[in-house]
Amino acid sequence: MEAYQKNPTDKEKQKLYQDFDRWVTQRVNYPALQSELGKLMVVREELLLVLEYPWLPLHNNLSERQIREYVKRRKVSGGTRSKLGRKCRDTFASLKKTCKQHGVSFAKYLRDRLTGVNMIPRLGHLILKASGYQETVLSNGI
Structure with missing residues (x-):
C-alpha cells in the first residue's frame, strides 16, 4: 500500500481492490472470524478510500494526537456540567487546535473575529489551502 501511495497507478489500484476482496471473502472454519x-466487506469503500486519495495517511496517529490534550483537560477538570458547556469546550478546543496546526495565534484569531477586523483568513480557507483542494478544483475547472 505504501508503494501505491508513492506511485499510484490504475493497474496497482485494481490489484489492491482484488487482493482485498479475495482476502475478506475467503471461507474460514471460525464463525467469529x-x-x-463479512463486516470488513460492508465498509470496503471506506477502508480503501486511500486508493482514491493516495495522499491520505494509512494511520490515525494525527487524530489521536488531536484529542490527547482535550482528554487530559477533561480528566483534570472532571468534565462539564451541561451539554452547552461541553459543546463550548469542544468548539474552542477544536478552534485552538486548528489555529495551532495552521500557525495562527488562537488569541489573535479570537480577537480578530470578535472585533470584526477580519485580517486573519477564515480557518476553513486555511484548511482548504493546506489540503491543496482549491488548486485541484481550480486546475480542473470545477
Whole structure:
C-alpha cells in the first residue's frame, strides 16, 4: 500500500481492490472470524478510500494526537456540567487546535473575529489551502 501511495497507478489500484476482496471473502472454519471478515466487506469503500486519495495517511496517529490534550483537560477538570458547556469546550478546543496546526495565534484569531477586523483568513480557507483542494478544483475547472 505504501508503494501505491508513492506511485499510484490504475493497474496497482485494481490489484489492491482484488487482493482485498479475495482476502475478506475467503471461507474460514471460525464463525467469529468469518463474521468479522463479512463486516470488513460492508465498509470496503471506506477502508480503501486511500486508493482514491493516495495522499491520505494509512494511520490515525494525527487524530489521536488531536484529542490527547482535550482528554487530559477533561480528566483534570472532571468534565462539564451541561451539554452547552461541553459543546463550548469542544468548539474552542477544536478552534485552538486548528489555529495551532495552521500557525495562527488562537488569541489573535479570537480577537480578530470578535472585533470584526477580519485580517486573519477564515480557518476553513486555511484548511482548504493546506489540503491543496482549491488548486485541484481550480486546475480542473470545477
